[in-house]
Amino acid sequence: xxxxxxxxxxxxxxxxxxxxxxxxxxxxxxxxxxxxxxxxxxxxxxxxxxxxxxxxxxxxxxxxxxxxxxxxxxxxxxxxxxxxxxxxxxxxxxxxxxxxxxxxxxxxxxxxxxxxxxxxxxxxxxxxxxxxxxxxxxxxxxxxxxxxxxxxxxxxxxxxxxxxxxxxxxxxxxxxxxxxxxxxxxxxxxxxxxxxxxxxxxxxxxxxxxxxxxxxxxxxxxxxxxxxxxxxxxxxxxxxxxxxxxxxxxxxxxxxxxxxxxxxxxxxxxxxxxxxxxxxxxxxxxxxxxxxxxxxxxxxxxxxxxxxxxxxxxxxxxxxxxxxxxxxxxxxxx
Ligand code: ISE
Numbered sequence: 001x002x003x004x005x006x007x008x009x010x011x012x013x014x015x016x017x018x019x020x021x022x023x024x025x026x027x028x029x030x031x032x033x034x035x036x037x038x039x040x041x042x043x044x045x046x047x048x049x050x051x052x053x054x055x056x057x058x059x060x061x062x063x064x065x066x067x068x069x070x071x072x073x074x075x076x077x078x079x080x081x082x083x084x085x086x087x088x089x090x091x092x093x094x095x096x097x098x099x100x101x102x103x104x105x106x107x108x109x110x111x112x113x114x115x116x117x118x119x120x121x122x123x124x125x126x127x128x129x130x131x132x133x134x135x136x137x138x139x140x141x142x143x144x145x146x147x148x149x150x151x152x153x154x155x156x157x158x159x160x161x162x163x164x165x166x167x168x169x170x171x172x173x174x175x176x177x178x179x180x181x182x183x184x185x186x187x188x189x190x191x192x193x194x195x196x197x198x199x200x201x202x203x204x205x206x207x208x209x210x211x212x213x214x215x216x217x218x219x220x221x222x223x224x225x226x227x228x229x230x231x232x233x234x235x236x237x238x239x240x241x242x243x244x245x246x247x248x249x250x251x252x253x254x255x256x257x258x259x260x261x262x263x264x265x266x267x268x269x270x271x272x273x274x275x276x277x278x279x280x281x282x283x284x285x286x287x288x289x290x291x292x293x294x295x296x297x298x299x300x301x302x303x304x305x306x307x308x309x310x311x312x313x314x315x316x317x318x319x320x321x322x323x324x325x326x327x328x329x330x331x332x333x334x
Contacts, residue, residue: 006030007063008035010035010073011038011041014123017270018277018281021274022049026285032065032066035053039053068090068284075097075100082099087111090119092121098298098305102302102305113329124182124304125276128283130275130276132182139240145240145242148241150183150239152223152235154225155226156269159205159227163205164205165315169224169308187214188212189215190310191310192319192321195208202227231265232265232272235247252264303326306324309324310324
């Protein structure tokens, strides 16, 4: 295989964003087909990019011209589509969350184990963001000493009405759970959640403050505020024994105008993480060609969901809750 021919299921916000990155050109990758439950939406994306529309998701997965599949459809469809791609022997990049229930996620792990190879990658694109990678590299040099605290902030300007307080934890915070596991290279063992009242701008959901602890004792705090109004803002600071490493809040150009001195804040995550999405696609397709999978595995997706489960329980009970631990199956230890 000289290049990976990709089919995208779901051409909403994320599917069309991935499609536009592929259309700009990603080494060794070519978008060949799209599918969406709204045929009109699929036709519009396909028309702009000059690719085929396939009417049904199953047909896209089975299409002989499609080597690998991206699942960008609604969350509740992720698991079934990932399982179909595994059954067809095709690599699949699934937008997070991996599944909408833990038994579904476990079924995906079992299916990969049965297939004897990793075919699933979860779209935790922050693992490919240069800033987060630098934090990980810095920690791994040993120069900073042992990690003590990871402070994380995740703010959106606005969020859709359907986003409830539960979904702030189950959907938005998932990126933070995964990046904490990735940076610290260990499991999260406990969770506690405290939330201020809902804001006047979004009376149907509360901002969330999540406090996690890892197996070695690192304390991770996460503010998830999906209605911060001013823009999209993601921050992280790792505090170690001998120093700290932090993300540049927004890689920026300084602007001075009308009494302000600062920089523009993106309206949502797509511009902030465009480079990460591109790098994720490059790594995914390079991994397919070389036979060496990269990125977040189905096991990583499953463990992020275990943290979500503990946080939801912690939020409802007001207690500190243990995160269920699972031994990493051999397939994911490579
Ligand atoms: C959204 O759900 C995402 O998946 C984005 O990647 C994330 O950065 C954003 O803040 C979430 O709301």
